[in-house]
Amino acid sequence: MSGLEAFAGIGLDAVAAAADLQTRVDTKYLLASDAYRRFRGHLAAGGDWACLDIGGRRRFSYESVYFDTPDLLTYRQHRQGRRRRFKVRTRLYADSGECAFEVKVKGARQDTVKERLPYTAADAARITPEAAEHLAATLWKAYGMAVPPGLEARLRTDYRRHTLVNAAAGVRVTCDEDLRCVSSAGTAVARPVCLVEVKSARPGGPADRLLWAMGARPVPVSKYCLAVAALSPGMRGNPWARAMRECFPGPG
Structure with missing residues (x-):
């Protein structure tokens, strides 16, 4: 048995107490479905x-709206690898209707710091x-x-996620599937692939080592940046070239 039913369940409060990790290191991997299983x-x-x-449900639907300037400042910051970069989004937990406004910045050690504000779902596409x-x-x-100036909603990503937690180690592993990107330019649907993130206080723990032993290697990937590159073919996205090939392969 290797599906989600093989794991004991853990509630949201217990996850927050053991592995909330608002300041953390995210190590990302792209895996084929069979490798992830x-x-x-x-x-x-x-x-x-x-x-x-949560209430017997283990896979959850997420909708994230990303805000950027008309010239896509936050996208360019990430593409250029700027130390002082940030990301602004709302995240709607579609199954419960709960919503949060999130600002992600880089800490002094280049770890990810996420500042969250409870939000109203009706405001998900605007900055109050x-x-x-x-x-x-x-x-x-x-x-x-x-x-x-000029920060406005630029696109939305939809996907399904499940979360595995090692409470004793304070580590979370998330798996995002069924990625769909939507903007005024159109819609892009990713091929079947698992975006796996190991979220921990420091990299190189047992989960990472297991992935390395399986031949997986960390890959720079951002769902927002992938969405921009997929929906704007003329937009340079060199840092995510591998992820683009695996998620949004071109014709032929």
């Missing part, structure tokens, strides 16, 4: 991992005055910078 089976066999379970204040305070604290 083997990896998940190894975790299940170890007995140290549980699966996030309260969210604008939260964003301004976060960017000023992180980088001493003001909010760039």
